[in-house]
Amino acid sequence: MTGFTLELNEDQTTLQKWLHEFSENVIRPAASEWDEREETPWPIIQEAAKAGIYSLDFFASSWADETGISLPITMEELFWGDAGIGLSIVGTTLGVAGILSNGTLDQIGEWVPQCFGDENDVKLAALAVSEPNAGSDVSSMKTTAVYDEAKDQWTLNGVKTWITNGGIADVHVVVAAVDPALKARGQASFVVGPDFKGKGLSQGQKFKKHGIRASHTSEVILDNLVLPGSALLGEKSKLDERLARARERAAALARGEKLERTRVKGGQAAMATFEASRPAVGAQAVGIARAAYEYALEYAKTREQFGRPIVENQGIAFMLADMKTKLDASRLLVWRAAWMGKNNQPFTAGEGSMSKLFAGETAVEVTEKAIQILGGNGYTREYPVERWHRDAKIYTIFEGTSEIQRLIISRAISGIQIP
Numbered sequence: 001m002t003g004f005t006l007e008l009n010e011d012q013t014t015l016q017k018w019l020h021e022f023s024e025n026v027i028r029p030a031a032s033e034w035d036e037r038e039e040t041p042w043p044i045i046q047e048a049a050k051a052g053i054y055s056l057d058f059f060a061s062s063w064a065d066e067t068g069i070s071l072p073i074t075m076e077e078l079f080w081g082d083a084g085i086g087l088s089i090v091g092t093t094l095g096v097a098g099i100l101s102n103g104t105l106d107q108i109g110e111w112v113p114q115c116f117g118d119e120n121d122v123k124l125a126a127l128a129v130s131e132p133n134a135g136s137d138v139s140s141m142k143t144t145a146v147y148d149e150a151k152d153q154w155t156l157n158g159v160k161t162w163i164t165n166g167g168i169a170d171v172h173v174v175v176a177a178v179d180p181a182l183k184a185r186g187q188a189s190f191v192v193g194p195d196f197k198g199k200g201l202s203q204g205q206k207f208k209k210h211g212i213r214a215s216h217t218s219e220v221i222l223d224n225l226v227l228p229g230s231a232l233l234g235e236k237s238k239l240d241e242r243l244a245r246a247r248e249r250a251a252a253l254a255r256g257e258k259l260e261r262t263r264v265k266g267g268q269a270a271m272a273t274f275e276a277s278r279p280a281v282g283a284q285a286v287g288i289a290r291a292a293y294e295y296a297l298e299y300a301k302t303r304e305q306f307g308r309p310i311v312e313n314q315g316i317a318f319m320l321a322d323m324k325t326k327l328d329a330s331r332l333l334v335w336r337a338a339w340m341g342k343n344n345q346p347f348t349a350g351e352g353s354m355s356k357l358f359a360g361e362t363a364v365e366v367t368e369k370a371i372q373i374l375g376g377n378g379y380t381r382e383y384p385v386e387r388w389h390r391d392a393k394i395y396t397i398f399e400g401t402s403e404i405q406r407l408i409i410s411r412a413i414s415g416i417q418i419p
Helices: 010-037 042-051 056-064 070-081 083-090 092-102 105-116 180-186 236-254 268-302 314-342 351-379 385-396 402-414
Strands: 125-128 144-148 153-164 171-177 187-192 201-206 217-228
Touching: 010 042, 010 070, 010 083, 010 385, 042 083, 056 070, 056 105, 070 083, 070 268, 070 314, 083 268, 083 385, 092 105, 092 125, 092 171, 092 187, 092 268, 105 171, 125 153, 144 171, 153 171, 171 180, 171 217, 180 187, 180 236, 187 217, 268 314, 268 351, 268 385, 314 351, 351 385, 351 402
Parallel strands: 125 171
Antiparallel strands: 144 153, 153 217, 171 187, 201 217
């Protein structure tokens, strides 16, 4: 196990500097344009691929860092540049995480490289979990996967919503109910390759969003999508064993037997991905908050009112002090959770959720205060703080709302299954 430290090593310092320069020179100058266009910034993704940022090797090396800190550094620097473009660059990793969390070694070796492509032929991946009536409540999922043993085929039907890269991705990882009666315990993940686009998998409504507008978000329609047996992530025999245990448990509960509460293994199809990604998502929020804080600080030092810089007014100075304090506290929570996750330390107090909750709400607060410091200028699109404020809000909603994070934390610290 690697000891926790706040001092970056040489590799991490180099990584941070490199990503910051890419964000400053490539992402930031393009941010306003792609926010207005509300389209996937393919040229910027390709630039990231040419630079070696959008690649399997890069993200694998970030994940492999034994301190766990390289991935949060990556997220913070890219999202300091712009959240919409940043999410377009890293959104593929959601699908990759779904494959890594549930797939066999052979499936990982086959599918993960296809999620990125190369600098001359960029590919995207998507993770399809949320549904119109099953967002935070994953157990209410209606998308079904029915197995035909004679043909060794799965047939998927349902509608997924709020899917990053949905419909435009080359590889979709879809979570579906194999046995709906078992709720979360009856779910599994499936990998859908590019050959099935338009043959049972299609893009539904594309959402016009408040923020992160350069990131593509849409519905994914599954209409009698027939997949080979090999599309199931993980081994079929292990799925059958898990379903059998879940059915035995359900029957025992129906008989009135009291059973020890166990982890919802089936729910790992979706929840394992979310648990692993929360500190990284928190780091994205930190990047947005830092961008707004730095801009507001510089503005306050140069903007004069009544013959002096506005930073000399206590009301402004105290706002900046609060912004910086919460920004640094957010980063500390994110780094702690990332280190714990990488070193297999259990989240006994919901530390992963803490990092995402605090960082997300800090991003909203810091960007709002940045607008206040800029006054009327902050409310216009001539200045970037209004865009950062729009981008920040999603961090109290996706990857588990703030309310869901508080529920997870309260259950962890109390040991009580709070409904």
